Amino acid sequence: MQIGQLLRPLGTTSIVMGLAMLMSADSCQTPASPSIAYIGSWPEASDPVYKRFTAALSRRHPELSVKASIRHHQADAGNIVAIDKALKAALEGRPTVVVTPTGQSAMRAAKLPSPTPFVFSGYTDPVAAGIRDSLQFSASANTGVSLLDVVDGKRLEILKDAFPHIRRVAVLADRSWAEKNGGSARLTQPAHLLGLEVTVFLAESKVELDQQLAAPVATGYDAWYIPPSYIAYVAEPEIIDHLRRLKVPAMHSTAREVRAGALMAYEQDTSFVMDALADLVARVCDGERPGGIPVERPHRFTLILRANGDSGSPRPDAAVIRRADIVIR
Incomplete structure (x- = not known):
């Protein structure tokens, strides 16, 4: 009787702990290979910026380029409705990181409640545009390259x-x-x-x-x-x-x-931009917190x-x- 009384609560506790461990493992599990969603301004086959980005990724991070799945989502530059639609489609795929290569797409991504990190580039001021609260270290789930010309x-x-x-x-x-x-x-x-x-x-x-x-x-x-x-x-x-x-x-x-x-x-x-984007994407795919990576600026x-x-x-x-x-x- 005493043994049965001991086993019953122990069995219940074990089941609860087992479920908790499974849920924890499931929530922390990362994909076997990273996935990258890219918001492009042209169709994939003719997008010159996308081609330069993938070339830079292949050149600088060949292992990531081979194992990562990269999906291109088209949205005409300046078309907010199209950009929002492309971002929604990208996030439905649960990517490791989203690449937003224009200021407009970065601003739209920053307005979304998704915790998915994104890497941006553009000629806007990331702080003034609400993309990020600091060029150095930020609580935001993003990093990138700012080409704002202030000279x-x-x-x-x-x-x-x-x-x-x-x-x-x-x-x-x-x-x-x-x-x-x-x-x-x-x-x-x-x-x-x-x-x-x-x-x-x-x-x-x-x-x-x-x-x-x-x-x-x-x-x-x-x-x-x-x-x-x-x-x-x-x-x-x-x-x-x-x-x-x-x-x-x-x-x-x-x-x-x-x-x-x-x-x-x-x-x-600005010749460094694609290389910088590729490096930043690689760092995020490696698990580095994007807000802890300072925004890069032109230096030449x-x-x-x-x-x-x-x-x-x-x-x-x-x-x-x-x-x-x-x-x-």
């Missing part, structure tokens, strides 16, 4: 060094750069320190661009600064043609613009300029030409 002050400094006589500088950008990305505010202090008077002209289309640069007021400036913005990208040839006609120096933000005929640019090097910059006078503007100061990383003669 406007440095570009003004180089422009002033190249043309010491300038005083009045016009800036051509769009509202997203000026307001959402804080571009106008970033120019205030460096312009004051350099003794420059800066005026910002906003254009959202090629029509508005032509109106701004063809207006008589456009001829009243010593130099122009064309920061990285959507209008600078879509209207690159038109901007270069207008500045050539105005025959004043201008600072741009990409080597591509200089090769297309612009005078000079100070460009942040290139000064490229024309010294042959064919940009329509005066020749830059000789000391700045000597400082340049790339000189087109």
Whole structure:
């Protein structure tokens, strides 16, 4: 009787403990091989960014590239409904990590209640966009690469060094750069320190661009600064043609613009992005907490300029030409 009384509670306890252990083991179990969900802006077969990412993963982490399953989910860039749908489909597959290679997809992923970690890249400020609460260490289940361009002050400094006589500088950008990305505010202090008077002209289309640069007021400036913005990208040839006609120096933000005929640019090097994304994905797949991985930023910059006078503007100061990383003669 005493033995039976001892066995009954012991048997119940063993069953409960066994179930608890099974549930614990099931909840902690990880897939035999990691799975990666990728939110792409083009169809998988023609997505150039996805191809560069998978190539970087294969090159830098061949074992992970072989054993991991990678699934591409298409969502047109800027289409929030499509991005949300792609993220939902990705999370239904219970991936180890989600890759969001644009600022918009990263912002949408950050709004989801899912604990699934994601690795992002984009030109947005991760903190201001609500993606992460700190660039260093965060409670958020994500990490990534921020390409937010904040070297406007440095570009003004180089422009002033190249043309010491300038005083009045016009800036051509769009509202997203000026307001959402804080571009106008970033120019205030460096312009004051350099003794420059800066005026910002906003254009959202090629029509508005032509109106701004063809207006008589456009001829009243010593130099122009064309920061990285959507209008600078879509209207690159038109901007270069207008500045050539105005025959004043201008600072741009990409080597591509200089090769297309612009005078000079100070460009942040973004060639590291795919390698960085691959490395971050590998670290998360290895079990590292993404919030404990600092966000990566560009750390190399290139000064490229024309010294042959064919940009329509005066020749830059000789000391700045000597400082340049790339000189087109």
